[in-house]
Amino acid sequence: MSRALPDDDVRISPLRQRLGRLTGYWLALPGGLWLAIFFVIPMVYLLSLSLMTGDFINGFSQTFHVSTYWHTISLYHDQFVRSIIYAIIVTLLTIVLAYPMAYWIAMRGGRHKSTYLLIILLPFFVSFVIRTLQWQFILADNGFVLGTLKHLHLVGSDFHLLATPVAVICGLTYNYLPFMVLPLYVSIERLDPRLMEAANDLYASKLQALLRIVLPLTVPGIFAGVLMTFVPVASDFVNAQLLGGAKTTMIGNVIYTLYLTNNDYPAASALSFTLMGALLIGIFAYARALGTKDVMEAAAL
Amino acid sequence: MTPAELDPLAQADLRGMTQRRFSRRDIIHAAGLMAGAGLLAGCSVAGARASVIPEGYWADKKPTKFVDWAQWPLYIDVGKVHGRNTHPSVDAFTKATGIKVKYEEVIQDMDSFVGSIQPVLASHQATGYDLMVLTNGIYLTQMRELNYLVPLDHSRMPNFFKYADPTVKNPTYDPGNKFTVPWQSGITGIAYNPKYVKRPITSFDDLFDPAFKGKVGMFADNQDLPNLAIVGIGVDPAKSTESDWRRAAKRLTQQRNSGLVRAYYQQDYIAPLSKGDLWVTMAWSGDIFQANASTPGLDLKFVVPEQGGVVWTDNLCIPRYASNPVAAMELINFYYQPDIAAMVAEYVNYFTPVPEAKRYILADAKAATDKDDRESLLQIADSPLVFPTKAMESKLYRYATLKPEEVPVWNQIFEPVYES
Amino acid sequence: MTTSVKSAPVARRPKRKWTYYILPVYTWAVLLYLCLPIFVMILFGFNNTKGRYNITFQGFTLKWYKELFAIGGLTDALKNSLTIAVLATIISVAIGGALGMALGRYRFRGKGGVSLVVFAQIATPELVLGTSLLSLFLTLNIPRGYWTILLAHIMFCIPFVAVTVQARVAGLDGSLREAALDLGATPMVAFRKVTLPMIMPGILAGALLSFALSIDDFVTTSFNAGQTVTFPLWVYGSSRLGIPAQVNVMGTLIFLFGVILAAYSILAGRRKKN
Numbered sequence: 001m002s003r004a005l006p007d008d009d010v011r012i013s014p015l016r017q018r019l020g021r022l023t024g025y026w027l028a029l030p031g032g033l034w035l036a037i038f039f040v041i042p043m044v045y046l047l048s049l050s051l052m053t054g055d056f057i058n059g060f061s062q063t064f065h066v067s068t069y070w071h072t073i074s075l076y077h078d079q080f081v082r083s084i085i086y087a088i089i090v091t092l093l094t095i096v097l098a099y100p101m102a103y104w105i106a107m108r109g110g111r112h113k114s115t116y117l118l119i120i121l122l123p124f125f126v127s128f129v130i131r132t133l134q135w136q137f138i139l140a141d142n143g144f145v146l147g148t149l150k151h152l153h154l155v156g157s158d159f160h161l162l163a164t165p166v167a168v169i170c171g172l173t174y175n176y177l178p179f180m181v182l183p184l185y186v187s188i189e190r191l192d193p194r195l196m197e198a199a200n201d202l203y204a205s206k207l208q209a210l211l212r213i214v215l216p217l218t219v220p221g222i223f224a225g226v227l228m229t230f231v232p233v234a235s236d237f238v239n240a241q242l243l244g245g246a247k248t249t250m251i252g253n254v255i256y257t258l259y260l261t262n263n264d265y266p267a268a269s270a271l272s273f274t275l276m277g278a279l280l281i282g283i284f285a286y287a288r289a290l291g292t293k294d295v296m297e298a299a300a301l
Numbered sequence: 302m303t304p305a306e307l308d309p310l311a312q313a314d315l316r317g318m319t320q321r322r323f324s325r326r327d328i329i330h331a332a333g334l335m336a337g338a339g340l341l342a343g344c345s346v347a348g349a350r351a352s353v354i355p356e357g358y359w360a361d362k363k364p365t366k367f368v369d370w371a372q373w374p375l376y377i378d379v380g381k382v383h384g385r386n387t388h389p390s391v392d393a394f395t396k397a398t399g400i401k402v403k404y405e406e407v408i409q410d411m412d413s414f415v416g417s418i419q420p421v422l423a424s425h426q427a428t429g430y431d432l433m434v435l436t437n438g439i440y441l442t443q444m445r446e447l448n449y450l451v452p453l454d455h456s457r458m459p460n461f462f463k464y465a466d467p468t469v470k471n472p473t474y475d476p477g478n479k480f481t482v483p484w485q486s487g488i489t490g491i492a493y494n495p496k497y498v499k500r501p502i503t504s505f506d507d508l509f510d511p512a513f514k515g516k517v518g519m520f521a522d523n524q525d526l527p528n529l530a531i532v533g534i535g536v537d538p539a540k541s542t543e544s545d546w547r548r549a550a551k552r553l554t555q556q557r558n559s560g561l562v563r564a565y566y567q568q569d570y571i572a573p574l575s576k577g578d579l580w581v582t583m584a585w586s587g588d589i590f591q592a593n594a595s596t597p598g599l600d601l602k603f604v605v606p607e608q609g610g611v612v613w614t615d616n617l618c619i620p621r622y623a624s625n626p627v628a629a630m631e632l633i634n635f636y637y638q639p640d641i642a643a644m645v646a647e648y649v650n651y652f653t654p655v656p657e658a659k660r661y662i663l664a665d666a667k668a669a670t671d672k673d674d675r676e677s678l679l680q681i682a683d684s685p686l687v688f689p690t691k692a693m694e695s696k697l698y699r700y701a702t703l704k705p706e707e708v709p710v711w712n713q714i715f716e717p718v719y720e721s
Numbered sequence: 722m723t724t725s726v727k728s729a730p731v732a733r734r735p736k737r738k739w740t741y742y743i744l745p746v747y748t749w750a751v752l753l754y755l756c757l758p759i760f761v762m763i764l765f766g767f768n769n770t771k772g773r774y775n776i777t778f779q780g781f782t783l784k785w786y787k788e789l790f791a792i793g794g795l796t797d798a799l800k801n802s803l804t805i806a807v808l809a810t811i812i813s814v815a816i817g818g819a820l821g822m823a824l825g826r827y828r829f830r831g832k833g834g835v836s837l838v839v840f841a842q843i844a845t846p847e848l849v850l851g852t853s854l855l856s857l858f859l860t861l862n863i864p865r866g867y868w869t870i871l872l873a874h875i876m877f878c879i880p881f882v883a884v885t886v887q888a889r890v891a892g893l894d895g896s897l898r899e900a901a902l903d904l905g906a907t908p909m910v911a912f913r914k915v916t917l918p919m920i921m922p923g924i925l926a927g928a929l930l931s932f933a934l935s936i937d938d939f940v941t942t943s944f945n946a947g948q949t950v951t952f953p954l955w956v957y958g959s960s961r962l963g964i965p966a967q968v969n970v971m972g973t974l975i976f977l978f979g980v981i982l983a984a985y986s987i988l989a990g991r992r993k994k995n
Binding site: 023024025026027028030031032034035036038039040041042043045046048049097098100101103104105108114115116118119120121122123124125126127128129130131133134135136137138174177178227231232234235236237238242252255256259260265268269272273275276279280283 | 754969
């Protein structure tokens with residue numbers, strides 16, 4: 001793909017030309033500055049805050065006190081591990097749920113493709129918090145789902161989903177499913193249908209075609225989908241708060257409480273920073289395992 | 302239609318996520334920049350304590366015609382005019398004084414409310430509120446310690462001294478009512494839904510009954526949960542020691558680990574209790590009354606356990622840097638008029654600080670045309686949960702009063718119970 | 722799923738095996754699952770609830786639509802959300818669009834670094850975006866409120882706009898613009914008359930995305946809101962007490978607005994193609 005570069009501007013006056021060469025800078029400046037001030041620099045402050053000591057009343061000062069990290073991680077490692085486990089389960093669930101659907105829409109959706117995609121996007125038009133609250137209602141112990149099952153004696157009368165890890169995982173899976181479907185759809189839709197025909201001509205079974213052709217070629221889509229689900233799920237706190245109960249607290253809930261109610265800023269930012277570090281390492285390890293270069297080149301197609 | 306047009310979100314994200322657009326050198330550069338900036342950021346977070354408010358604070362304060370009031374939801378009388386929810390007692394105040402009230406139901410719980418105003422006050426800015434309602438306990442003490450509360454002008458609140466119940470004057474958490482006067486008080490006890498619980502609940506130990514496995518609700522806070530548990534193990538919180546705290550926390554941890562507790566709730570326990578998701582739960586007295594009154598067919602029960610309940614008080618107080626403190630004082634004084642206190646008590650069903658209000662509630666009951674209304678008003682006037690009896694008072698305990706250095710110890714003992 | 726794919730035919734056959742229908746049925750089941758909470762939300766906006774708790778369906782009513790603005794705090798929160806979303810959309814489209822143009826069309830020093838930041842921002846969990854901004858505001862002693870929410874929203878919208886616009890610009894044919902310049906158009910005119918119309922779909926998509934992200938944002942906002950309350954924050958806070966039916970109604974109206982907008986864009990796209 002050829003890109004139009006400022007060399008296009010050769011036919012204008014030298015002054016214009018010089019200004020033209022600067023256009024890229026002018027265009028990039030406001031956005032770059034904004035991101036620098038409100039994204040990059042805050043990261044530094046996050047790190048800096050995590051190394052301070054003190055208390056809310058008398059203030060915090062910089063002491064490069066690294067042991068806050070060990071202390072808070074040992075206090076909250078249960079919640080940390082739980083968040084990662086939930087995120088792995090939810091990511092796997094969304095792949096399993098999303099792949100067949102994305103495949104069918106991309107391959108057989110015909111002229112209704114856009115309608116299906118619109119339906120997948122519909123939930124985004126309703127606030128995330130409201131959607132999650134509706135699950136609180138749907139999964140209620142005597143709500144219409146469990147109430148009916150109990151009436152039919154399919155489950156015991158004291159069976160419940162709300163306030164259990166199952167409810168939290170269900171809520172998370174629901175909320176992040178579209179983020180998996182869309183990238184998968186895009187990567188499957190880009191496949192050349194002739195590839196499948198060729199596989200068929202060469203007497204590959206459907207299963208072989210799927211495993212040998214479709215899956216490998218859609219790895220970039222899976223990669224993008226995993227990024228877009230795993231990262232937000234691991235740091236979510238709304239689902240655990242609204243659907244969870246005793247022993248479902250995630251690391252996000254802890255960070256929220258430490259920042260906003262306990263005013264224990266160093267501990268809170270230490271946990272935030274650790275979470276971010278853990279996720280980044282995870283992403284890079286994962287990209288490595290898949291072969292980063294191939295992934296990126298395939299996606300650039 | 303191409304996928305790019307149809308679904309720019311997925312398309313763009315996919316590219317954004319996966320396209321190779323930067324080199325390893327870029328990453329090293331960025332890391333270097335971050336490290337450089339890190340040196341700059343070796344600063345500090347200012348302390349939150351403000352200077353003491355001087356004696357002559359009230360000398361230069363002029364009356365104004367506006368007051369901004371931060372309140373908890375559903376904590377005042379409600380009427381309806383032209384389809385809009387109104388508060389008749391607030392309207393009566395505006396009519397009597399000409400002072401406009403901005404009534405804001407912004408306090409969902411002490412933690413997050415105090416968490417939202419403290420940083421503002423710490424930077425010497427006005428919160429925008431002239432009057433707010435804070436529960437006694439750790440946060441109120443902290444606000445006072447930080448000099449964030451304005452000492453009340455006692456000359457502007459004659460009604461308080463005339464009508465307030467002697468038991469609410471001069472509380473331990475605010476000697477001499479220097480900074481606060483009570484709005485309402487309430488009890489933390491146990492509520493249950495008799496539809497599912499077929500025996501009377503009487504004791505704190507009922508929260509540990511294996512028959513209620515997974516159907517017990519507890520509070521997720523560092524006040525009511527610890528204090529009720531301390532009362533539950535037979536200790537007066539006001540006299541409790543660290544070893545009592547640990548014993549109470551151990552009891553609560555066992556309760557959680559044996560799967561009894563469904564969840565730790567903030568204020569959201571009423572809906573699950575009504576639906577049957579919860580059978581027995583820690584609860585606030587007024588909530589149960591309001592839930593029963595506002596939902597037909599609902600009959601939740603509230604009990605003060607035999608070991609005792611915890612009584613708390615929500616207090617009116619004026620935040621520092623408030624722009625309308627004189628109007629706020631007028632409002633405080635107004636709500637200590639017995640007829641106004643009665644309007645509030647009839648609706649919220651918590652302990653009213655004005656015993657005289659009972660007379661007005663009885664008069665309203667007499668005048669009521671609707672039979673149901675009359676009965677509920679009589680019930681309120683008679684309720685030991687609105688006008689406490691001696692017998693009730695003997696069963697109630699106040700929160701433990703913690704010294705600032707004890708707060709972190711207390712938090713580290715009880716927080717792991719509900720942040721689990 | 723493997724079995725179903727295995728037996729799904731590639732070429733059309735007159736008679737279809739039952740296995741052909743597994744995937745469509747499955748897809749519709751998942752679609753239904755995705756939409757279930759929306760149905761519940763809409764339904765309970767019509768619930769004639771008597772008390773504080775909108776739990777059981779007690780009869781049909783339109784009264785919550787009539788009393789939509791009866792709760793002052795909720796109305797204020799919605800106003801905050803709407804104004805922040807509009808402002809954040811306009812500003813992030815302007816800034817992010819320019820950034821996207823720069824990344825897609827021009828060469829400049831530091832381009833790789835800017836790309837890295839854009840990528841990193843999209844990959845960073847929202848929780849960390851929120852807490853790091855909070856750390857900045859705390860350290861610099863900046864009170865949080867309406868304006869800090871707006872700053873944060875613009876921050877997380879910019880990369881999405883930039884990436885959508887960049888994708889669009891990179892796919893453009895440069896020769897049209899060259900032709901315009903050949904015919905004597907100034908770069909400004911060439912931009913307005915040629916480039917802008919061509920990248921418009923990218924800009925519109927970025928704007929839609931920004932608006933949706935901003936109006937629904939909970940995580941970043943909750944850390945940087947201070948005393949200001951937005952619609953999602955209000956709903957989250959009131960969920961502890963029982964959500965008034967007005968929330969369902971507002972949710973329904975926002976939903977309808979979004980659906981109409983999206984359906985319109987699809988129909989418009991289809992018409993253009995035809």
